[in-house]
Amino acid sequence: MDILIRADASVEIGSGHVMRCLTIAEAMKKKGHQVTFFMEVLPGDLTSVVEGKGYPVVRNMQSTDICIIDHYQIDEEWEKYICPHVKKIVVIDDLANRRHECDVLIDQNVVPNFESRYDLLVPNDCKKLLGPNYLIMRDEFIAVRVKQRERTGEIKNLLVFMGGTDPTNETMKVLKALKKTNHSFEVIHVVVGNGNVHKEEIRTICAIQHYEYHCQIDYMAKLMNEVDFSIGAGGSTTWERCYVGLPSSSTIVADNQITATETAAKLGAVINLGWHEDVSVESYMNLLHSLPKRKEELLSISQKGLSLTESQGEPNAWISYILELRS
Numbered sequence: 001m002d003i004l005i006r007a008d009a010s011v012e013i014g015s016g017h018v019m020r021c022l023t024i025a026e027a028m029k030k031k032g033h034q035v036t037f038f039m040e041v042l043p044g045d046l047t048s049v050v051e052g053k054g055y056p057v058v059r060n061m062q063s064t065d066i067c068i069i070d071h072y073q074i075d076e077e078w079e080k081y082i083c084p085h086v087k088k089i090v091v092i093d094d095l096a097n098r099r100h101e102c103d104v105l106i107d108q109n110v111v112p113n114f115e116s117r118y119d120l121l122v123p124n125d126c127k128k129l130l131g132p133n134y135l136i137m138r139d140e141f142i143a144v145r146v147k148q149r150e151r152t153g154e155i156k157n158l159l160v161f162m163g164g165t166d167p168t169n170e171t172m173k174v175l176k177a178l179k180k181t182n183h184s185f186e187v188i189h190v191v192v193g194n195g196n197v198h199k200e201e202i203r204t205i206c207a208i209q210h211y212e213y214h215c216q217i218d219y220m221a222k223l224m225n226e227v228d229f230s231i232g233a234g235g236s237t238t239w240e241r242c243y244v245g246l247p248s249s250s251t252i253v254a255d256n257q258i259t260a261t262e263t264a265a266k267l268g269a270v271i272n273l274g275w276h277e278d279v280s281v282e283s284y285m286n287l288l289h290s291l292p293k294r295k296e297e298l299l300s301i302s303q304k305g306l307s308l309t310e311s312q313g314e315p316n317a318w319i320s321y322i323l324e325l326r327s
Contacts, residue, residue, distance in 0.1 A: 001034070021068065106134055106136070136316065140221040151228070160174050161232050193215070234251070
């Protein structure tokens with residue numbers, strides 16, 4: 001079966017859509033299917049990353065069995081346009097702000113009314129896969145969850161990852177906060193993506209401060225299992241941290257992260273630092289200073305994250321629904 005994935009990445013868009021779709025591509029490839037990516041040429045588009053994983057990248061629509069779309073700028077207009085060229089359409093969304101013409105819709109987020117908010121936005125016969133039972137998780141995260149280590153609430157090792165592109169430069173704020181804070185972390189891991197325009201400056205600071213620097217890695221789950229707390233951004237990585245029981249903070253760096261981050265915080269699964277413009281170096285300093293006093297709270301955040309992401313069936317249950325479309 002031929003599968004075409006329509007997703008974009010850029011300095012402005014970020015890397016989340018393409019990285020999420022690479023997880024889908026790997027799952028489909030293991031089942032013996034041919035996967036191609038349809039991506040626009042954009043600054044920081046991750047074409048080299050996708051091709052490095054062995055997937056061809058095209059710049060125009062082509063006929064296919066299934067088209068998987070993960071793109072905030074695409075709605076029913078384009079989906080209807082491609083109908084003559086595809087047999088089935090799968091849409092991945094988390095905004096619920098536009099209509100779709102699709103056979104399957106996936107939204108893994110826990111937000112208010114998540115079970116009903118697409119009722120008027122998709123065809124009546126569309127299969128809706130909604131909520132944490134349909135988390136899109138790489139195999140490395142599934143393996144770590146099975147053998148996750150016991151957490152104590154003590155913070156010895158820290159992870160800083162503000163998304164692949166970090167468009168608001170939160171990583172630099174955190175690095176400045178760390179320099180001003182009399183912290184006692186044994187190891188500090190700083191992760192950036194290839195699309196981070198400040199990555200070389202961050203690399204230099206990490207070398208001077210003796211932090212562990214990582215760029216465009218494929219072992220994030222391993223790091224998350226090794227550390228005790230993560231300073232991160234909103235978005236899909238919030239659920240990855242929850243999935244492995246890693247207590248964390250989230251800074252909201254894009255409009256589409258607001259609802260999910262606020263909901264996760266209300267449920268006790270993350271510390272919400274708020275909108276990035278309101279989060280300063282001092283905000284991160286206050287967070288760092290407070291961590292040693294929040295042992296019980298951090299344990300609760302870890303347990304709540306695990307509970308929220310507990311699947312009622314096999315992990316990546318969405319795979320079977322996509323494969324059923326071949327008939």
